[in-house]
Amino acid sequence: MKLTNKDILGIKELSVDEINLILDTAASFIEVSTREIKKVPTLRGKTVVNLFFEASTRTRTSFEIAGKRLSADTINISATTSSVVKGETLIDTARNLEAMNPDAIVIRHSAAGAPHMLARMVKQSIINAGDGAHEHPTQALLDMMTIKEKKGTVSGLKVAIVGDIAHSRVARSNIYGLTKMGSQVIVAGPAMMIPRDIARMGVTVYNNLAEAIKDVDIVMMLRIQLERQQQNIFPSLREYSSYFCLNRHNIKLAKEDVLVMHPGPINRGIEISPDIADGPYSIILDQVTNGVAVRMALLYLLIGGQR
Amino acid sequence: MKLTNKDILGIKELSVDEINLILDTAASFIEVSTREIKKVPTLRGKTVVNLFFEASTRTRTSFEIAGKRLSADTINISATTSSVVKGETLIDTARNLEAMNPDAIVIRHSAAGAPHMLARMVKQSIINAGDGAHEHPTQALLDMMTIKEKKGTVSGLKVAIVGDIAHSRVARSNIYGLTKMGSQVIVAGPAMMIPRDIARMGVTVYNNLAEAIKDVDIVMMLRIQLERQQQNIFPSLREYSSYFCLNRHNIKLAKEDVLVMHPGPINRGIEISPDIADGPYSIILDQVTNGVAVRMALLYLLIGGQR
Amino acid sequence: MKLTNKDILGIKELSVDEINLILDTAASFIEVSTREIKKVPTLRGKTVVNLFFEASTRTRTSFEIAGKRLSADTINISATTSSVVKGETLIDTARNLEAMNPDAIVIRHSAAGAPHMLARMVKQSIINAGDGAHEHPTQALLDMMTIKEKKGTVSGLKVAIVGDIAHSRVARSNIYGLTKMGSQVIVAGPAMMIPRDIARMGVTVYNNLAEAIKDVDIVMMLRIQLERQQQNIFPSLREYSSYFCLNRHNIKLAKEDVLVMHPGPINRGIEISPDIADGPYSIILDQVTNGVAVRMALLYLLIGGQR
Numbered sequence: 001m002k003l004t005n006k007d008i009l010g011i012k013e014l015s016v017d018e019i020n021l022i023l024d025t026a027a028s029f030i031e032v033s034t035r036e037i038k039k040v041p042t043l044r045g046k047t048v049v050n051l052f053f054e055a056s057t058r059t060r061t062s063f064e065i066a067g068k069r070l071s072a073d074t075i076n077i078s079a080t081t082s083s084v085v086k087g088e089t090l091i092d093t094a095r096n097l098e099a100m101n102p103d104a105i106v107i108r109h110s111a112a113g114a115p116h117m118l119a120r121m122v123k124q125s126i127i128n129a130g131d132g133a134h135e136h137p138t139q140a141l142l143d144m145m146t147i148k149e150k151k152g153t154v155s156g157l158k159v160a161i162v163g164d165i166a167h168s169r170v171a172r173s174n175i176y177g178l179t180k181m182g183s184q185v186i187v188a189g190p191a192m193m194i195p196r197d198i199a200r201m202g203v204t205v206y207n208n209l210a211e212a213i214k215d216v217d218i219v220m221m222l223r224i225q226l227e228r229q230q231q232n233i234f235p236s237l238r239e240y241s242s243y244f245c246l247n248r249h250n251i252k253l254a255k256e257d258v259l260v261m262h263p264g265p266i267n268r269g270i271e272i273s274p275d276i277a278d279g280p281y282s283i284i285l286d287q288v289t290n291g292v293a294v295r296m297a298l299l300y301l302l303i304g305g306q307r
Numbered sequence: 308m309k310l311t312n313k314d315i316l317g318i319k320e321l322s323v324d325e326i327n328l329i330l331d332t333a334a335s336f337i338e339v340s341t342r343e344i345k346k347v348p349t350l351r352g353k354t355v356v357n358l359f360f361e362a363s364t365r366t367r368t369s370f371e372i373a374g375k376r377l378s379a380d381t382i383n384i385s386a387t388t389s390s391v392v393k394g395e396t397l398i399d400t401a402r403n404l405e406a407m408n409p410d411a412i413v414i415r416h417s418a419a420g421a422p423h424m425l426a427r428m429v430k431q432s433i434i435n436a437g438d439g440a441h442e443h444p445t446q447a448l449l450d451m452m453t454i455k456e457k458k459g460t461v462s463g464l465k466v467a468i469v470g471d472i473a474h475s476r477v478a479r480s481n482i483y484g485l486t487k488m489g490s491q492v493i494v495a496g497p498a499m500m501i502p503r504d505i506a507r508m509g510v511t512v513y514n515n516l517a518e519a520i521k522d523v524d525i526v527m528m529l530r531i532q533l534e535r536q537q538q539n540i541f542p543s544l545r546e547y548s549s550y551f552c553l554n555r556h557n558i559k560l561a562k563e564d565v566l567v568m569h570p571g572p573i574n575r576g577i578e579i580s581p582d583i584a585d586g587p588y589s590i591i592l593d594q595v596t597n598g599v600a601v602r603m604a605l606l607y608l609l610i611g612g613q614r
Numbered sequence: 615m616k617l618t619n620k621d622i623l624g625i626k627e628l629s630v631d632e633i634n635l636i637l638d639t640a641a642s643f644i645e646v647s648t649r650e651i652k653k654v655p656t657l658r659g660k661t662v663v664n665l666f667f668e669a670s671t672r673t674r675t676s677f678e679i680a681g682k683r684l685s686a687d688t689i690n691i692s693a694t695t696s697s698v699v700k701g702e703t704l705i706d707t708a709r710n711l712e713a714m715n716p717d718a719i720v721i722r723h724s725a726a727g728a729p730h731m732l733a734r735m736v737k738q739s740i741i742n743a744g745d746g747a748h749e750h751p752t753q754a755l756l757d758m759m760t761i762k763e764k765k766g767t768v769s770g771l772k773v774a775i776v777g778d779i780a781h782s783r784v785a786r787s788n789i790y791g792l793t794k795m796g797s798q799v800i801v802a803g804p805a806m807m808i809p810r811d812i813a814r815m816g817v818t819v820y821n822n823l824a825e826a827i828k829d830v831d832i833v834m835m836l837r838i839q840l841e842r843q844q845q846n847i848f849p850s851l852r853e854y855s856s857y858f859c860l861n862r863h864n865i866k867l868a869k870e871d872v873l874v875m876h877p878g879p880i881n882r883g884i885e886i887s888p889d890i891a892d893g894p895y896s897i898i899l900d901q902v903t904n905g906v907a908v909r910m911a912l913l914y915l916l917i918g919g920q921r
Contacts, residue, residue, distance in 0.1 A: 265707075
């Protein structure tokens, strides 16, 4: 089986079969990162460009490691040092990169839809590493991979996503993915952080942490973007935290074998208490490990000669 | 045949035979970037340092890709993160790099002559990736390569270079190269953008776009440096654009098979209209593709064991 | 013989045997950097992360070249572009990197003890590339290697370290190393730059350059941190320089075959006169060359399958 499109733009565009293909391929790559020699020659002579218009250690590093473990050449371009400061349009940047014949372009951009525009424009494979508040498909894929690894399935589960749903591309991609895979998704957060029409995406909405996580299999906590706090979008961190911080008391409302996830970076004590982040329910670091494997899988499926 | 010097500092220093050698070698490397496995082992175990004191996506990326496709190890150093901020002189930076035994150092610097000073100082090959308003030899070489690819020759052509000639290292390097190769060069731009003694370089000067591009084979548009605009060097972008923007009307004055070039990044609607930049005359993206090949050729000729 | 610990945190933690092992291993790697093909496959498939929370060209570049010459994959992360700006703790950054399964993490951090905390936290090998004013073990190792290369031994020598001893991690690491190896260490600098209890480290203290360098085998000049000057820590550069700049007059007080060292970057004319920095006594660039070899040795000994 192959992926239908040349690009990974969002979970919305992927079928259940494609998601399963990616998760299975990723699972087979987990082992490479534990070898004495953590490298396979699969993508030798391929060029992967990481084009990041927003700062990101973990996602960029994860893609760079994924590329290198497959023996691809990786090129990092960050917006601040790029000719974008000279006023070049994204389209021209993309066309110029295209002309240098890379095989894949990984893009993170603050504008929703930027990767989609690129994908239409250039012949190379585009991987969306986060576009505005729209989608972050590789995060949702690594989340689903981690759930499947721990629970054996991504189907029939009850998953609560808690935090600033309105501005979270992680939430959107996971909602698309988890509902597609047959799980039930609950979202929760302060009223101003819940988009009005979110129920149309097939989720249940609560403005209350206790109700949201009651009897769930998975709690996925979102990062509160402290940068946004200065814009007075929500009253105070203290208030947010008193209502929505996951801690050892409220976690008891969830199923006994609940798993706690977080896309990182964590704000300890704000959206999640340290004992929960580091405790037995947490699979946060498994998510990071699986992130490398998912990105290897995508690079392999898109440019590894399988298409 | 071999290159005479260990360095590529400017087109001024290159003979016609050397330029032809570089263009022919580059043409032979074009094919590598279209292979399934875009990599040859030529420079395995060689180290290429990209030492950029000015921001640049395309040139740095082009050199990095060129190095990697030849299997060299590439090291990027950008001025803002370098010990230059600790007040180290360029000479000490260079000598320190030299002591780490790289094979080639690619340098971009805002001071004219910086690469020449380095070349005298260190034993490694220095490649000038742009020094102030002085020279940008790899740009001129990729321009000549693209002209030769499309027209079959770089000799006997009529080439107009239009824009801020006075502050353009691209213009200077191309004037050296194109006149050396036997083409006729016309320069045009507002009076204050034309150096007084430019005619000594063997070019014809016009202050008028229409006259400049009449019956030419090639129009090479230069980028208006918007950064400089704030220094009130020219009246207004609107005024510049009304006189010197290449568009579908004035392009008709050139030969029917005219080719339009631009070193990028493009300011659409200022020095070139979008329909011309993206239209049938434009070979702007071929320039980018050939840039990788020219840089592979230079690295190969300088440090590939041929010297 | 093997190293006892998985990490290189400071010279304080190393035994004489371990230091000798590192210096001997480094000496055997010197030759690799002079080969036509400067690369050995030793660390193929290993991942080395350079995690720099302070800017540094030479140390980062030296580690990157060292890794690449051993065929490791190298990943650079600098603090300004990292998720540290999103408020992530160092511990979370480290645990996230750990989850991506690198083999070694090279860390530079402004806080003394940061590498030690990391080392306790993660299973990978940590190499301290400078932590606050605490230690800079790879610098001391390359210094000792250079001394041994030139003098045949690191034992029985008289070494003067001159400058801002109080704030110098280079001084501290060298004091640990040189006294351990059986050399006599003298420190000198303005009174406010000498820690009160420094004599406890087994060194002799002078506030006077002439006395300090009298009959020494080695003079190691420290860099005056011009950044700190603005904090009014010492009266004036002119005053500092008039008392403590090493020049062709005062150098005559040292032994005839004295060697002059400096960790770089040099402030010419402040702590060292240009004729001394570039003169026959200077082994400053040998230090840089040996820096690559020492870092290759450490990577090899820590993650090269020897442990």
